[in-house]
Amino acid sequence: MIRSLMVATALCLSAPALAKTVTVDPGSDAQERLQEALILAEPGDVVQLGAGRFDLVDGLSLDVDHVTIRGAGMDQTVLNFAGQLGAGEGLLVTSDHVVLRDFAIEDSKGDGIKSKGADDIVYYQIRVEWTRGPHAENGAYAIYPVESKNVLVDSCTAIGSSDAGIYVGQSENIIVRNNVAKFNVAGIEIENSIGADVYNNIAVNNTGGILVFDLPNIPKQGGRNVRVFDNIVVDNNTPNFAPEGNIVAQVPTGMGVMVMSHYDVEVFGNRLAENGTGNILIVSYTQEQNDPNYNPRPIGVRIFENDHGRAGYKPAFPGGDQLKAAFGGAIPPIIEDGTGEKILIGDDVPVLSMGLTKPGQPLTEARPALAQGTSEPFDGRQLKPVTLPQAMEDAVR
Amino acid sequence: MRLLLSVCAVLGLAFSAGARAPAPVADAVILSDGLPRLLSDYHFFRDASGWQPNDRVTPYRLNMPLFSDYAEKYRFLYVPEGEQAKARGDGLLDLPVGSALIKSFGYEMDGKVRLLETRVLLHRADGWLALPYVWDEAQTEAVLKVAGARIPVTFTDPSGKQRSIDYGVPNKNQCKECHALSGEVTPIGPKARNLTRDGQLAEFARLGLIDREPAVAYRVPLWGEASAPLNDRARGYLDVNCAHCHNINGSASNSGLFLTYEESMPVRIGVNKRPVAAGRGSGTHAFDIAPGDPDGSIMIYRLNSLEPGISMPEVGRTVVHAEGVALLRAWIAEMDKKN
Numbered sequence: 189m190i191r192s193l194m195v196a197t198a199l200c201l202s203a204p205a206l207a208k209t210v211t212v213d214p215g216s217d218a219q220e221r222l223q224e225a226l227i228l229a230e231p232g233d234v235v236q237l238g239a240g241r242f243d244l245v246d247g248l249s250l251d252v253d254h255v256t257i258r259g260a261g262m263d264q265t266v267l268n269f270a271g272q273l274g275a276g277e278g279l280l281v282t283s284d285h286v287v288l289r290d291f292a293i294e295d296s297k298g299d300g301i302k303s304k305g306a307d308d309i310v311y312y313q314i315r316v317e318w319t320r321g322p323h324a325e326n327g328a329y330a331i332y333p334v335e336s337k338n339v340l341v342d343s344c345t346a347i348g349s350s351d352a353g354i355y356v357g358q359s360e361n362i363i364v365r366n367n368v369a370k371f372n373v374a375g376i377e378i379e380n381s382i383g384a385d386v387y388n389n390i391a392v393n394n395t396g397g398i399l400v401f402d403l404p405n406i407p408k409q410g411g412r413n414v415r416v417f418d419n420i421v422v423d424n425n426t427p428n429f430a431p432e433g434n435i436v437a438q439v440p441t442g443m444g445v446m447v448m449s450h451y452d453v454e455v456f457g458n459r460l461a462e463n464g465t466g467n468i469l470i471v472s473y474t475q476e477q478n479d480p481n482y483n484p485r486p487i488g489v490r491i492f493e494n495d496h497g498r499a500g501y502k503p504a505f506p507g508g509d510q511l512k513a514a515f516g517g518a519i520p521p522i523i524e525d526g527t528g529e530k531i532l533i534g535d536d537v538p539v540l541s542m543g544l545t546k547p548g549q550p551l552t553e554a555r556p557a558l559a560q561g562t563s564e565p566f567d568g569r570q571l572k573p574v575t576l577p578q579a580m581e582d583a584v585r
Numbered sequence: 586m587r588l589l590l591s592v593c594a595v596l597g598l599a600f601s602a603g604a605r606a607p608a609p610v611a612d613a614v615i616l617s618d619g620l621p622r623l624l625s626d627y628h629f630f631r632d633a634s635g636w637q638p639n640d641r642v643t644p645y646r647l648n649m650p651l652f653s654d655y656a657e658k659y660r661f662l663y664v665p666e667g668e669q670a671k672a673r674g675d676g677l678l679d680l681p682v683g684s685a686l687i688k689s690f691g692y693e694m695d696g697k698v699r700l701l702e703t704r705v706l707l708h709r710a711d712g713w714l715a716l717p718y719v720w721d722e723a724q725t726e727a728v729l730k731v732a733g734a735r736i737p738v739t740f741t742d743p744s745g746k747q748r749s750i751d752y753g754v755p756n757k758n759q760c761k762e763c764h765a766l767s768g769e770v771t772p773i774g775p776k777a778r779n780l781t782r783d784g785q786l787a788e789f790a791r792l793g794l795i796d797r798e799p800a801v802a803y804r805v806p807l808w809g810e811a812s813a814p815l816n817d818r819a820r821g822y823l824d825v826n827c828a829h830c831h832n833i834n835g836s837a838s839n840s841g842l843f844l845t846y847e848e849s850m851p852v853r854i855g856v857n858k859r860p861v862a863a864g865r866g867s868g869t870h871a872f873d874i875a876p877g878d879p880d881g882s883i884m885i886y887r888l889n890s891l892e893p894g895i896s897m898p899e900v901g902r903t904v905v906h907a908e909g910v911a912l913l914r915a916w917i918a919e920m921d922k923k924n
Contacts, residue, residue, distance in 0.1 A: 249762070305768055357839060357861075406841045479852075
């Protein structure tokens, strides 16, 4: 007893001794007051944002470990960047063990919130939005953790990104759950990352709902071990508004879940419906590239236990209209380009194979053929669930 | 009355300059773990207005300077008594703990340069620390502004055009954005390859600031050195203006675009490289550098933009560096399309 008491005391002492809450309210000089609070914060501190609208003129940044930025709610505390003069994002986080919760970022000029090399980061009940709706000049990513280990994006809302609403890139050990992504080009995108669970999200009215991509010529590649399950991915038919040159500009409008190159992806238990091109698309990286370390093919994709509603009634890729006519008004809800390896499809729906034989082959050489998913129940669960450090889970309780 | 005051001021100056030896640079302040509130706390300068460097505070110039909205810049190196920097080939001088780099920024107004800010980079026992100090109206003191500032200024650029801008003083975190290598603050400027002008390195060695004059194999050309190879001038410009973020350990590591002077892989310096996370920064172009086609290159598009979210660099530029863009355009235009 005495011993455990002593241990408890020691634990208390090892926590930052003078952890404090610094409150910043909206009003004049919000930029300087808030940025100064973020710079002078010490590990353990909470920077509490008051309710109301902060009008900011520059990007904000946090570079102190173990700091929580907390607002009064995603509709109550709004960081408004409509008058932003500089920086590539609204808020940049470059430190570890940071919790961001209960505030909104609106109309930043570049990305919304970027966290780079920020391990153990928690985004909880954050809203990032471009308030004019889909527009090519909106920022690329709303919520943008990159090059980080242990990432939790929970109960957030992303609206209007000209690339991806929730984009996790070049990271490891990731959970994206309970979020709403709407009117983005890509609702949620996991790119060049290892180990991600994407579940209980709603992706609606995007160009594409949920993307799992691995791209060449990037410092971290070989994306693998991603599970996309129990999501609602419905009515993603917003015309693609991504600026040309970006990879998502090639996502066909009307896409549910799209897997491009990548190793080991499981897509199961999702509700997929009203996606005009298709509910699920599995393809190789299509563009010319000469990266010797890059695998352009999808390898080890398992699709099962998904609930498919209507799809494929407005296929937005070259030749889509002819195919649609050939199939009597709608192409199959699952499409694969034919270049993948170990693609297992357990959903009891028709599958369209484009019959390509190598990555990058033009669609004009496609030899479309109809296949069928297995009609026997099929459990493709091979990947282990992602678990995060307990402190991250505690931060969202 | 006013005359009397100014006479007193002149006498006071003469007295302090002539009769008293200035206090030496405050090593304890450099090495403290606090955030000194005033630039004068360090005693880097003999005068209150930040023009006369103190003993052991040595001015230097770079072959190719970073573009900072056409600001005039004044750089100083301080190495404490009894210490010495180590030469490291072409690369960054290895500066001992207790060293400082000091850089003042200003514009010529009404015939003389008015300082806006002085940035210091302090080498403390636990690493480097970057802090910005903003000068007062009277030019008698510069005060720490950890959150940065925007200062409206009007100046005449080298082409004779008058410009009015909101000059940006970076905040402490923005200092680090450019100065971070693997998350740690590090100097950028004093690389031997960019210090070869005016016999500076030999002079540093003679003064004992460095252990020996580094043998530089591949120097960066001077800015405006028309006789230097175009490729060296362009790569030097990219190295100085972009590579502090665009390197494998820098703030832009995730982009895969690496613009250091040493980089040799064409795709890494952007040739036929597709963007990763450029968003609207792509300007609808497919490649960072489209050989032979500057107008079709994302690099040129972003250097020509002033829009946050598009413009590069992300920090420290509110006007287009027309001369720099012209240099890179010429370089890209000459590239072999088959590259």
